[in-house]
Amino acid sequence: MTKTARAYTNIALIKYWGKKDKQFKLPYTNSLSLTLDRFYTDTKSEVIDSDKDQIHLNGKLLNEQQSKRIVNYLDFVRNYFDFNEHLAIDSVNHVPTSAGFASSASGFAALAASINQTMKLNLDDRSLSILARNGSGSATRSIYGGFVEWIAGNSNDTSYAVPIDEHPNIDLSLLSVVISQDTKKVSSTNGMESSVKTSPFYDNWVTLVSSEINEIKQAIAQKDVQKIGELSEHNAMSMHALTLSANPSFTYFVPETLQVIQLVKSLRSQGVLAYVTIDAGPNVKIICTKESTPIVQKYIEDNLPTVTTVVANIGNGIQYI
Ligand code: DP6
Numbered sequence: 001m002t003k004t005a006r007a008y009t010n011i012a013l014i015k016y017w018g019k020k021d022k023q024f025k026l027p028y029t030n031s032l033s034l035t036l037d038r039f040y041t042d043t044k045s046e047v048i049d050s051d052k053d054q055i056h057l058n059g060k061l062l063n064e065q066q067s068k069r070i071v072n073y074l075d076f077v078r079n080y081f082d083f084n085e086h087l088a089i090d091s092v093n094h095v096p097t098s099a100g101f102a103s104s105a106s107g108f109a110a111l112a113a114s115i116n117q118t119m120k121l122n123l124d125d126r127s128l129s130i131l132a133r134n135g136s137g138s139a140t141r142s143i144y145g146g147f148v149e150w151i152a153g154n155s156n157d158t159s160y161a162v163p164i165d166e167h168p169n170i171d172l173s174l175l176s177v178v179i180s181q182d183t184k185k186v187s188s189t190n191g192m193e194s195s196v197k198t199s200p201f202y203d204n205w206v207t208l209v210s211s212e213i214n215e216i217k218q219a220i221a222q223k224d225v226q227k228i229g230e231l232s233e234h235n236a237m238s239m240h241a242l243t244l245s246a247n248p249s250f251t252y253f254v255p256e257t258l259q260v261i262q263l264v265k266s267l268r269s270q271g272v273l274a275y276v277t278i279d280a281g282p283n284v285k286i287i288c289t290k291e292s293t294p295i296v297q298k299y300i301e302d303n304l305p306t307v308t309t310v311v312a313n314i315g316n317g318i319q320y321i
Contacts (some may be wrong), residue, residue: 002044002118004254007109007142009039009101011174011285013232013277014212016137016150018196019203024156025137026207028196031150032164032216033141035316036174039095041103043110045118047085054118070111073135073183077115080134087118101176102188102279108135109142113318128318129161138188147315148211148218154307168314170223173293175286176310177300179256186243187252188280194250195242208238229275229287236277254282256304263303 016031048054053074056065062070074087089111095103112132115250116123123131125143133140134156141148144163153159166259196202212235218225243250257278264286266276273292277285288296 002046002114003070003320004042004044005113005117006040006042006319006321007106007113007139008037008145008317009041009095009103009106010138010141010148011101011277012138012279013228013287014209014216014235015279016192017238017242018192018202019137020071020152021156022193022212024159025133026154026156026159027137027150027152028206030152030213031141031209033138033148033150034144034174034214035145035148035315035317036147036312037176038310038312039101039103039106041091041093041095041106041110042321043089043107043114045087045089045111045114047118048088050086053086056088056090058092065261072107073111076113077131079277081119081121085117085119087115089114095112096100098160101271102138102281104136105138105142108132108139109318111135113143117320125317126160128161130156130159133159142271143318146314149217149252152309163219163317166317168223169315170220170225170313171289171291172225172228173288173290174312175293175296175300175313177260177284177286177289178308179211179254179282179284179306180259180312184252184254185279186280191243191250191280194246198247199242199245201242201245202227203241209235211247225287225289226273229273232277232287233275240278244264252278252281256307257282257284259304260284260286260300260307263300264296267315272296272299 010033012033014032018028055062093103109132129140129143135264141161147164216231275287
């Protein structure tokens, strides 16, 4: 009997934004993330006697259109590892849509781990991160817990995640501020493609990331949460500057996104440790300490009664249960 593969989602502190190879999802730059404990995907798979895959997501059978991305991925995996069997996939997201996290990172990491088990591929964690990357770039980092770096590489075999510190003893929490649960109008895949092609600042982004990756690794080693926060916030704002400077320009921000940024700055001026990071959507994640988390949470909720907040801590890598 195959076990359930569980993968946790991750938040990029130094972000992946742009592919130099679309087919294998090879990024232009390294990126660095933190795996979170609250949000995960559980996936089971089994070989079925059929010429079609069967995909269940959160208990519902997906139709052809809805399962296209996953079936394309399974076709890639079949071709890559040279097997013909079709699979029944049963995947449950414990990434509450209300938490404002994308589920593709935990989703494809759990799927890769489950296929590895069912098809007895015997992949080690590095090879598993390569397999997960081919589903969604950010999934490559969800194979490991704690702080994780994705090495950009220049081929399918050289682009993978490495653990920086899987169980860091560091006083860092993440407060997720959920502004909207609507599906984003510009997917990450399309948003990064347009930024690469049209932003005049894209080359600067590549240079910036290579220095910020080194700086944040030092800050992690020194357990310097303030420095981690400063670098993460600057990196996120620089990524969003690429969307604003794309042609045509676009943004993931909504008015409340800017309001949360202002509230965090005002808290900082009062000596509270809080820094924002924002992915390809309107929701804001705030890097805090155990001490600052309740203060930040109350301040945001008091000033913006329409938003909801969820606190997450540092999570583990792939588990089989
Ligand atoms: C802003 O991993 O969703 O969250 O590889 O096209 O599936 P694809 O993109 P995806 O992009 C994530 C973008 C980001 C930054 C990050 O997680 O590093």
